[in-house]
Amino acid sequence: MHKPSAVDASADAPLTPRQRQILGLLRAGKVNKEIAQELGIGLGTVKQHVVALFKKLKVRNRAMAVTHGMEVRATAPRLTGDGLLERRPCIVLSVALPDSAPASAGRLLHQTLAAYAFDHDALFLARRGNAGDLIFGVQRPREHDLFLVLRAAHMVYHALANDDALATALHGGLTAGMVIASMNRHGGWSGEAIASPAIAQARELAHAAQPGRLALGSSAADLLLALSPCAPPPAAPEFFAFQALDRFPWNAGYEQQAPIGREFELGHLDALLESTTKGERRLVCIEGETGMGKSRLCRYVAARCAQQGGCARHFICAPGDNGALVYALPAGQPATSEDILAALKATTTARPEAVIVDDGHLLTKDVLTEIARQAADAVGRLVLVAGRRFAEKKIATADETLRLSRLSQSATEQLVARTLGLSDASPLVAKLSRDAAGVPLFAIQLACQRERGRLPLPLRFVIGARMDSLGLDHVLLRCVARQSSPPSLDELAATMDTSIAAVKTATALAIASGVLHRDDENRFSFTHPLLRQAVIEAQVE
Ligand SMILES: Nc1ncnc2c1ncn2[C@@H]1O[C@H](COP(=O)(O)OP(=O)(O)O)[C@@H](O)[C@H]1O
Ligand SMILES: [Mg+2]
Incomplete structure (x- = not known):
């Protein structure tokens, strides 16, 4: 996890040197008495300092003080090398056994999760108290991540299945969301920072889940619905039984409507x-x-x-x-x-x-x-x-x-209009259809989530899975995405602070991969507006 450093200056109220010193000791896990001893001051004085510190940081307790600034830092840390911070789609699985479970069971749970993370390019967070998390998508999002996560949950259950009482006590949570992670310039986690509300959500879901059950957050349910190769069920179940996770999820027969434009x-x-x-x-x-x-x-x-x-x-x-x-x-x-x-x-x-x-x-x-x-x-x-x-x-x-080639513009419009429940070809239908570029999944997703103005999560996964496997230069992609008009080689070299030769190599790869396009004036732009949007939304300032 991302560790804050000892010095923390809040913009509107800078801390005094003493307060900074005390914050550092709080972060080192010291209690008031230890702080008093270490600084050679009285306990009462320490308490006064701590109260003043809380006030300045606008926090109510130690935990908040200790984590204060993490969000700020997560959006603007100094990274070593040429790493970048990115907002990426992720899926988080959190599983736990009751505190009363023997340590050997907790160890088995950790071992199973760690081995699974190793095999599938996921991140494993070991937690105290017989619990652990798996995070997929940070190293490399793939279209099958959701399936892999459900399988991981079943593997944990399976590993514990020798002991019936333990296996039925296992509980878990599954969410999908965005994660801010420090990334290497050409993809993959650099290992410096990772932060996501999805991690806390998965833990909360796990905490609230009944024994033997995996609770599914709404975003994970949306993702499953969007990316599942099976017809969606009439109503999304909130829980899966661990025991039944060896089945393929979502199987509810076949829809009657024929596909459009085929x-x-x-x-x-x-x-x-x-x-x-x-x-x-x-x-x-x-x-x-x-x-x-x-x-x-x-x-x-x-x-x-x-x-x-x-x-x-x-x-x-x-x-x-x-x-x-x-x-x-x-x-x-x-x-x-x-x-x-x-x-x-x-x-x-x-x-x-x-x-x-x-x-x-x-x-x-x-x-x-x-x-x-x-x-x-x-x-x-x-x-x-x-x-x-x-x-x-x-x-x-x-x-x-x-x-299967792309749907025609009119078939795409029909699909968007049907998903939106609009009968005519309104300007919105026309715009979403253009963005969907004849891909049915894109048409449906853009239509379903039009009001949010951001790319729907399932699309971020699909686009991420395609883009991330290419090993492109993320700095280059950002630079192209940020420009209001397509930049030239010279302009890119200046913005990226690098040589023209280096930009040439990087753009050539992006063009060969179908992500960038070079126009007649030797200027670069994205081949598709959704690719540009994905890069812009991944950017953390
Ligand atoms: N021609 C079509 N008309 C209506 N919906 C479609 C059409 N093609 C695909 N879809 C829908 O788009 C989504 C993605 O299609 P899917 O068959 O899962 O794609 P693939 O298996 O090629 O990845 C699904 O929700 C599917 O029902
Ligand atoms: Mg399929």
């Missing part, structure tokens, strides 16, 4: 489904970036099968330690890649028939090759494998690939 894909998939009733087979890959609607199409096909009295076996993959974890939808129970292969071979009389594997890009090449091989013999069935991108060698034998 007429070609829907028609094509419908025709393929229809052809399975005549004994034909087909292996189709669906490719697209996060939020383009892959999972939505998978659900559509599953729902169509069910409507027509057919049979769809629907799986979803998530990142695991060795390859992917597999779950069977819609219930979300754990499954294996063997189950996928068995589904390809299973015989039913129900028609049409489909086997659907969502986020299949997480499977190993061997499993994908085997799926493709089995699919070639899967007479009378449509096999759909959806994923971010399948490198040629990963699933070479697919019959075809449907690459």
